[in-house]
Amino acid sequence: MSTHTVLIIGSGFGGQCAAMKLKTLGIDDYLILERRDFMGGTWCQNTYPGAAVDVQSPLYSIEAEPYQWSQMFAEQAELQTYTNHVIDKNGLREKTRTATNVERVHWDESRQQWVVSTNNGEFRAQFLINASGPLSTPFTPDFNGRERFQGAAFHTNNWDWDYDYKGKRVATIGSGASAAQVIPAMANDVAEMHVFQRTPHWVLPRPDRRFSRFQRYLLGVKPMYKLLRSLIYWSLEYRVIGFKYSKTMLKLVAQRKAENFIKKTIGDPALQKALTPDYTIGCKRIILSSTLYPALDQPHVSVHTKDDGIAEINETGIRTTQGKQLDVDLIVYATGYCATDGVISYPVEGRDGRSLADQWEAYPRAYLGTSLPGFPNLFIMTGPNTGIGHTSAIFIIEAQLNYVAKAIKQVLKGGHQTVEVTEEAEVEYTEMIHREMEKTVWKSGGCNSWYQSKSGHVIAMFPGFSFTYRRMANAFKRRHHRFSDAPAPKAALVTPAAGGAES
CATH class of the missing domain: 3.50.50.60 (FAD/NAD(P)-binding domain)
Structure with a gap:
């Protein structure tokens, strides 16, 4: 078992951007867990004939990693080359455990840590970033025969x-x-x-x-x-x-x-x-x-x-x-992915044994599509309602990470142990999202799509301009969050254990 400040699940663009953002915070004690035996995510996994990006390559790239693309819409081979370029330039291979499949994640309240159980043992961390991606678990219809x-x-x-x-x-x-x-x-x-x-x-x-x-x-x-x-x-x-x-x-x-x-x-x-x-x-x-x-x-x-x-x-x-x-x-x-109800493919248990599957039974939801009440120090990249149908998904990933970085910084600089969005803030945000969604073609255009969950709610898309999302993600609102300090060590048996203090 190894313990780290941050664990990142997934080595695609979400995981790469997360690692690069942590470095800007001076955090080098992180580890990336990748279920496949190679790194890179979507563009290293999807090698089918004709595979290519459908957003212009100069925009569909990491802002800090410009590239001399050969064509406007890059094909899979060039995207794979770019992905490996980013990984190698930023030294991410030595920070990654490949062939490590996450089987279960749970919050250890006594140590205020996330415990990640994998086929290669357990890993612990103060912060957990899920970057497995919504388009990573393929869906194959169960046709008769x-x-x-x-x-x-x-x-x-x-x-x-x-x-x-x-x-x-x-x-x-x-x-x-x-x-x-x-x-x-x-x-x-x-x-x-x-x-x-x-x-x-x-x-x-x-x-x-x-x-x-x-x-x-x-x-x-x-x-x-x-x-x-x-x-x-x-x-x-x-x-x-x-x-x-x-x-x-x-x-x-x-x-x-x-x-x-x-x-x-x-x-x-x-x-x-x-x-x-x-x-x-x-x-x-x-x-x-x-x-x-x-x-x-x-x-x-x-x-x-x-x-x-x-x-x-x-x-x-x-x-x-x-x-x-x-x-x-x-x-x-060519039947797509479990992209809405199956945003996270492994069981997640938060504070007091709260199950993410139960919390999302009605439909997946999260504050800024990134954090959830009852799941301290957990951040979900490309979570519910962060999809964007008109521009680069990497733009949204980078916006999310601005929020994640500010949350982690508030914890570490403030001497706290955890950060957790409040129930009220998540409810208010989610209600706003689905109120605005009613105005969109994704909700009222007369189709059934993978953008929708089984509930009928549009879960994949953000109902507005991408710069609006980035503005909200950049403006970290402390009042929307609850911080806690590390529990004091247990005293003698005759003395009750000290509780955690909020600040």
């Missing part, structure tokens, strides 16, 4: 590169972001492809471009990099006006553009109809792709809608609800 299939089958999150899909009969299940990337990357190399979509997504062209040598040189000049980031940021931020304040603008500008894109790219009227959503654009994640529609509009590619969905999976393939037997060699599950 799934285990009977005799061919190859895998999720995009666990791509098997030992399997050669070229010339094979392939079924892809799903129509979201990963499906929109993997389908066109595979389509021209397979004998036939069956695409199963439950509901279509709105798709807009991907405004990608490769940077010239001179432009890459400019990206290496920090003021120019900062200027480009700023221009991209503000060009994206105005979209919130449509998402929250003006469905008319959404329909007249974005939705009309998407409708025209379908008509321009898809020749078959029946396929046009099948790929046209019946909800307001933005209600589900908007797909950026210039290659998806051409891939789907090919003779050897068949799109199956919910009217001809999956009745069962059998030994040789898929039987549809219309009774068709489709024999395939490979089934690709």
